[in-house]
Amino acid sequence: MRRTRTKRAAKPTTPRRTLPPLGGRFMPLDHGKLTHITDTAFDILERIGVSGAPEDIRILALENGAVERADGRITFPRGLVEDMIAKACKRVELPGFVRDRGIEVGGGRVHIGTGGAAVQVLDAATNTFRDSTLQDLYGLMRIVDACDSIHYSLRPVVARDLEDPLTLDINTAFAAMKATSKPIGTSFFEPTNVTPVIEMFDEALGGEGAFRAQPFCFASVCHVVPPLTLAEEACGVMQECVRLGMPLQICSAAQAGATSPAALAGALAQGLAESLVGLVLVNMMQPGFPCILAFLPFISDLRTGAMTGGSGEAAVANAAAAQLLLNLGLPSTVSAGMTDAKTADAQSGYEKGYTIALAAQGGADMINLSVGMLGSIMAASKEALVIDNDMCGAILRTVRGVEMFEDAIDLDMIEEVVTGEGHFLGTAQTLDLMTKEYVYPTLGDRQSVNDWLESGAQTVWDRAIARVAEIEAQPAPSHLSADIEATLRARLPIHLKD
Numbered sequence: 001m002r003r004t005r006t007k008r009a010a011k012p013t014t015p016r017r018t019l020p021p022l023g024g025r026f027m028p029l030d031h032g033k034l035t036h037i038t039d040t041a042f043d044i045l046e047r048i049g050v051s052g053a054p055e056d057i058r059i060l061a062l063e064n065g066a067v068e069r070a071d072g073r074i075t076f077p078r079g080l081v082e083d084m085i086a087k088a089c090k091r092v093e094l095p096g097f098v099r100d101r102g103i104e105v106g107g108g109r110v111h112i113g114t115g116g117a118a119v120q121v122l123d124a125a126t127n128t129f130r131d132s133t134l135q136d137l138y139g140l141m142r143i144v145d146a147c148d149s150i151h152y153s154l155r156p157v158v159a160r161d162l163e164d165p166l167t168l169d170i171n172t173a174f175a176a177m178k179a180t181s182k183p184i185g186t187s188f189f190e191p192t193n194v195t196p197v198i199e200m201f202d203e204a205l206g207g208e209g210a211f212r213a214q215p216f217c218f219a220s221v222c223h224v225v226p227p228l229t230l231a232e233e234a235c236g237v238m239q240e241c242v243r244l245g246m247p248l249q250i251c252s253a254a255q256a257g258a259t260s261p262a263a264l265a266g267a268l269a270q271g272l273a274e275s276l277v278g279l280v281l282v283n284m285m286q287p288g289f290p291c292i293l294a295f296l297p298f299i300s301d302l303r304t305g306a307m308t309g310g311s312g313e314a315a316v317a318n319a320a321a322a323q324l325l326l327n328l329g330l331p332s333t334v335s336a337g338m339t340d341a342k343t344a345d346a347q348s349g350y351e352k353g354y355t356i357a358l359a360a361q362g363g364a365d366m367i368n369l370s371v372g373m374l375g376s377i378m379a380a381s382k383e384a385l386v387i388d389n390d391m392c393g394a395i396l397r398t399v400r401g402v403e404m405f406e407d408a409i410d411l412d413m414i415e416e417v418v419t420g421e422g423h424f425l426g427t428a429q430t431l432d433l434m435t436k437e438y439v440y441p442t443l444g445d446r447q448s449v450n451d452w453l454e455s456g457a458q459t460v461w462d463r464a465i466a467r468v469a470e471i472e473a474q475p476a477p478s479h480l481s482a483d484i485e486a487t488l489r490a491r492l493p494i495h496l497k498d
Helices: 031-047 055-063 078-087 134-145 165-179 191-205 232-244 264-285 312-327 346-361 382-400 411-418 428-433 449-454 460-473 482-491
Strands: 092-094 103-105 120-123 128-131 184-186 217-221 248-252 291-295 298-300 332-335 366-368
Touching: 031 078, 031 264, 031 312, 055 264, 078 264, 120 382, 134 165, 134 382, 134 460, 165 184, 165 191, 165 217, 191 232, 191 482, 217 232, 232 248, 232 264, 248 264, 264 291, 264 312, 291 312, 291 366, 298 312, 312 332, 312 346, 346 366, 346 382, 382 460
Parallel strands: 184 217, 217 248, 248 291, 291 332, 332 366
Antiparallel strands: 092 103, 120 128
16 A cells, blocks of 8 residues: 655755865875875975075075085975974965955865966967967956856966066056956066055055955965075065065976976975975964965976976876875965867867866865966967866866765655656755756757757857857956056056056
């Protein structure tokens, strides 16, 4: 006899997510390899150290326990490095210009961002490459502002229409600030360029000290020139950023087979040592200063010596870099999505897909260079950027994994369906989870072949062109008020078209 039951009232199954997904499930290094590479990095710092230390950095290091070799190299005893790691900031808050669009970096929460300092853009109207301009920089970062799966934007291109270093640094920071209210990143040619940019940010936020209280922009600083040589100007920039309160993303980007060992394990050990020496110096300047380690193990195509960003080696090396920093409890950035393809074709898709997926699954807190880049990070594209945003939404969904929540497995519901209508399409759970458990592509096509043909047979590139046009037709972001912008333009050499 069939049982009858009172139908239960629908109830919510799980709250809408607010935290970014937690990576770290993919571990390319087993415990033995993880320990050995980490220990080797400490050994490199204690035995070999770094050269090229500017005099003030040399004095700072020696006063805080570093040792100078007879040949002038500065070495760092393991105990000193471990002490500085213990003092280091483990969670870095990066608010947006609109504060609640910010992110917290650390602990394996995965965030996707731009970067790369490309010197060309792919012009979709002409299908040709040309030098990147300040307007291109603004345009790309405005697209970022409208992309849900891109959380921050480090300048993706260089404004090659500007030559003076100070003018370039000011305009890069201004264009980024105007284009998006998400966290941004910039870089500096010289230490003296940091102050006028921070003064500009203060004025934009309302007055002196406002940026220190809401540091929506981080400085990307390549503090080391691999192998194991400090960069003088970059060290000066680090000091100025610490003094003025601009969070740091300090970068080691050695190229395996060229500026680091060809063996991936050796390249990872050297890169970790180079990353840690920057962290040590920052914490000698100010213990606990917000500092993110951008550990970017680049790869050589050993047939030519050229950098390859889309290789399987790049994918596993960057995932391993994320694992090494996560194991030390340090905020991390790695690189992914640096396809060697010149257009948004199948090669671009598969190279970006596996490099970003492995970095995210490895627990990278920030993934730089991950969207919009082409040609081994020499070029950028608005259309590639919106395609990649679609892809990253799916990748971030994989990082979430299979989630267990109240009534995720509901036997009563299953029995009701199998003894009733025979499908789950109309259940309360299905309707509730449509926008919580499932992610849908904006540009990816899921039609049948016949429906696709009848609707115009558009490729993803066609849809990307339309999506870029749709974003650009919308009102520009307005978080920077017109009055403040006018004041900044009157005081500074701003070249971005009004």
